[in-house]
Amino acid sequence: MSAPPVSELVEAATAAARGAYAPYSGFHVGAALLFDDGAVVGAANVENASYGLSLCAEANAVARAMAEGRRGGLVAVAIVGGRPDAAGAVVPGSAPVMPCGRCRQMLHELAALGGTDPEVIGVAEGGHTRLPLSALLPHAFGPANLA
Numbered sequence: 001m002s003a004p005p006v007s008e009l010v011e012a013a014t015a016a017a018r019g020a021y022a023p024y025s026g027f028h029v030g031a032a033l034l035f036d037d038g039a040v041v042g043a044a045n046v047e048n049a050s051y052g053l054s055l056c057a058e059a060n061a062v063a064r065a066m067a068e069g070r071r072g073g074l075v076a077v078a079i080v081g082g083r084p085d086a087a088g089a090v091v092p093g094s095a096p097v098m099p100c101g102r103c104r105q106m107l108h109e110l111a112a113l114g115g116t117d118p119e120v121i122g123v124a125e126g127g128h129t130r131l132p133l134s135a136l137l138p139h140a141f142g143p144a145n146l147a
């Protein structure tokens with residue numbers, strides 16, 4: 001399979017951010033997961049009046065992909081976050097949005113099932129930060145520990 005360019009994955013994350021339900025923080029996030037068959041699965045953050053129950057875009061994307069039956073094959077993840085403009089399009093800030101700790105663990109579960117080390121692409125106004133998930137979550141606990 002030929003991977004779509006990073007710009008297309010970032011576009012998918014930007015489109016996914018349109019689904020954000022973030023009335024409390026006002027911070028809209030979209031995540032797009034790229035799989036080795038070329039499929040892209042996107043999702044947005046979903047907040048809750050009980051603030052601590054809010055769900056990140058990456059966690060929702062992992063849950064969506066796994067609920068569709070995916071068990072591995074994760075090759076890249078793009079994340080776009082920021083305040084929406086008047087037209088509702090997310091505007092990235094100066095710092096790239098990289099996954100929070102919980103989301104790193106959730107991404108690791110899906111990646112580990114297929115033995116991949118996906119590239120994580122965090123988007124900022126001035127460019128992207130690109131790192132392998134293993135650099136963001138070294139020595140990860142995962143399915144292998146319970147085998």
Ligand code: THU
Pocket residue numbers: 022025027028029044045046047054055056057058079097098099100103
């Ligand atoms: N958020 C994400 O969706 N992904 C991240 O990587 C960081 C934070 C969400 C959670 C909350 O709805 C809002 O951004 C502000 O923290």
